[in-house]
Amino acid sequence: MTQIKIRLLKEQELPEANKIYRLAFGTLIGLADPMEFYSDANYMMRWYAYPEAALAAEIEGKLVGSNFLSL
Numbered sequence: 001m002t003q004i005k006i007r008l009l010k011e012q013e014l015p016e017a018n019k020i021y022r023l024a025f026g027t028l029i030g031l032a033d034p035m036e037f038y039s040d041a042n043y044m045m046r047w048y049a050y051p052e053a054a055l056a057a058e059i060e061g062k063l064v065g066s067n068f069l070s071l
Contacts, residue, residue: 002059009054009066014044017056017066024065043068 009017019035021043026034046068047054057065 004064005058007056007058008052009047009056011047011051013056013063013066014047016063018042018044020063020065 022035022037022039024034026037029037031037050068053069055067055069056063057067
């Protein structure tokens with residue numbers, strides 16, 4: 001069974017988290033180029049406001065997802 005580890009998202013992981021976010025949601029809504037999803041904004045900037053509310057999901061040391069909690 002694969003173990004998913006949840007921890008705080010690190011600043012150096014923001015580019016990869018952004019890539020995963022765009023790919024996931026762009027694919028979900030069926031964009032021809034999923035990486036164009038929300039391309040006019042940087043959702044990951046939320047990390048700078050509340051880094052303690054940014055979570056990372058990893059499998060075998062690889063970032064596979066993130067989430068920002070609302071405070």
